Amino acid sequence: MNITDDDSPNGARNAMFTPPGDGAGAERAGRPRKALLSSSMVGSTNRGRVLQTLFDLGPTSRADLARLAGVNRTTISGIVQPLIDDQVLVESDPIPANPGGGKPARPLWFSPKARPICGVLLMPDAVHACVSTLDGKIEAERKMALPDGRGPVQPIIETIAECVGDTLAKARRTPFGIGVGVGGMVDTDRGSIVTVNLAPALDRYPLADELGRRFGLPVKLDHHPRALLLGDRWFGAGRGVRQFAVVFTGEVLGGALYFDGHLYRGTAGAGGELGHTFVQLDGELCRCGRRGCWDTIATLSWLRREAASAGLPEPELIDAGRLVDMAAHQVPGAEKLLDRYARNVAVGIANLQQTVAPNIFILHGDVVLGGDRLLEAIAAHVRAMVPARPGGKIEFIAGDAGDGAALLGAAGLVISELLQLPI
Numbered sequence: 257m258n259i260t261d262d263d264s265p266n267g268a269r270n271a272m273f274t275p276p277g278d279g280a281g282a283e284r285a286g287r288p289r290k291a292l293l294s295s296s297m298v299g300s301t302n303r304g305r306v307l308q309t310l311f312d313l314g315p316t317s318r319a320d321l322a323r324l325a326g327v328n329r330t331t332i333s334g335i336v337q338p339l340i341d342d343q344v345l346v347e348s349d350p351i352p353a354n355p356g357g358g359k360p361a362r363p364l365w366f367s368p369k370a371r372p373i374c375g376v377l378l379m380p381d382a383v384h385a386c387v388s389t390l391d392g393k394i395e396a397e398r399k400m401a402l403p404d405g406r407g408p409v410q411p412i413i414e415t416i417a418e419c420v421g422d423t424l425a426k427a428r429r430t431p432f433g434i435g436v437g438v439g440g441m442v443d444t445d446r447g448s449i450v451t452v453n454l455a456p457a458l459d460r461y462p463l464a465d466e467l468g469r470r471f472g473l474p475v476k477l478d479h480h481p482r483a484l485l486l487g488d489r490w491f492g493a494g495r496g497v498r499q500f501a502v503v504f505t506g507e508v509l510g511g512a513l514y515f516d517g518h519l520y521r522g523t524a525g526a527g528g529e530l531g532h533t534f535v536q537l538d539g540e541l542c543r544c545g546r547r548g549c550w551d552t553i554a555t556l557s558w559l560r561r562e563a564a565s566a567g568l569p570e571p572e573l574i575d576a577g578r579l580v581d582m583a584a585h586q587v588p589g590a591e592k593l594l595d596r597y598a599r600n601v602a603v604g605i606a607n608l609q610q611t612v613a614p615n616i617f618i619l620h621g622d623v624v625l626g627g628d629r630l631l632e633a634i635a636a637h638v639r640a641m642v643p644a645r646p647g648g649k650i651e652f653i654a655g656d657a658g659d660g661a662a663l664l665g666a667a668g669l670v671i672s673e674l675l676q677l678p679i
């Protein structure tokens with residue numbers, strides 16, 4: 257942790273903090289650069305770093321925070337006391353110190369009285385909303401089916417608003433804001449949807465503005481795989497990790513990257529279209545209109561089609577869990593298809609590893625249903641495709657097969673944006 261001392265005249269110089277959206281790109285575009293630092297920014301940066309450290313380490317005492325930051329306890333108290341006064345943090349009962357130790361420690365953690373956060377997961381056919389505590393405990397949730405995405409947009413928006421409104425009505429206090437994970441392309445600068453395959457009614461819809469107007473709360477919208485990544489970063493296996501990638505498989509294929517402590521979005525959120533990176537020149541036609549995308553060889557629709565050609569029973573119902581089960585029962589053709597599925601998922605992961613070496617991959621969605629058997633098969637293929645190198649140990653972690661991680665991750669967008677954590 258790198259805390260900047262507010263009181264120190266040199267503090268600002270040490271902070272090395274550039275506000276989001278500022279930087280060389282803005283300068284090249286002829287826009288004026290914002291001031292690199294202001295004292296309020298240094299304050300919020302320090303506050304963000306303290307909160308980020310708590311997320312990474314769990315409950316931590318002021319003394320330990322001070323030790324980790326290399327500053328004195330007065331500086332730490334200057335940062336945490338306003339957070340305690342605002343009921344964001346709470347100091348627990350004293351834990352007796354070790355014999356001969358100093359004062360008893362009182363770990364700081366997120367207060368159960370803190371304002372909650374609201375997460376919304378918007379998929380082409382359903383909307384799922386939750387209210388969660390700052391440490392990721394879901395207190396209320398509701399899921400609703402959406403009207404046909406090829407019809408008019410208004411009934412879809414009314415359903416989304418009803419789902420979010422009902423969930424917000426169950427919140428103990430007014431949430432800090434609403435985070436929305438969208439199963440489609442988004443413009444994160446404008447808070448609008450670019451396109452949702454299977455629900456063209458939502459194309460170009462300014463959803464963040466609409467929800468903000470209806471509920472009077474700040475709204476942040478992002479791509480579904482990046483919401484998944486935030487779910488892992490704040491509440492899951494990505495806590496305290498400097499870099500990792502998430503990969504989602506299912507009806508669609510997607511992923512997101514956490515680089516050196518930052519979620520990587522690309523300009524206006526255009527990055528991370530991993531499902532539409534090319535793995536086969538002149539390969540099969542993809543739903544995006546191009547050919548040979550990773551999406552064409554590793555989604556459930558590919559798996560079901562191949563299960564039908566292999567003569568497996570009930571191919572239209574097959575998923576990774578059923579396929580692993582069939583392979584275990586030596587259903588003819590199942591073992592071979594399982595290996596091809598693993599290899600096809602592995603090829604995109606291997607490309608990602610060769611490009612940016614995240615080394616840790618958290619897999620979500622269908623492949624999680626395949627359990628250790630499928631995870632190990634994917635890992636073996638990736639390791640066979642990527643040359644061994646120092647520092648290149650690759651780890652695979654099973655995430656969530658359902659909505660949970662993405663839903664919490666959507667709420668995590670609020671943490672990243674509104675608590676001004678440096679992500």
Ligand SMILES: [Zn+2]
Pocket residue numbers: 531532542543544545546549551
């Ligand atoms: Zn494509």
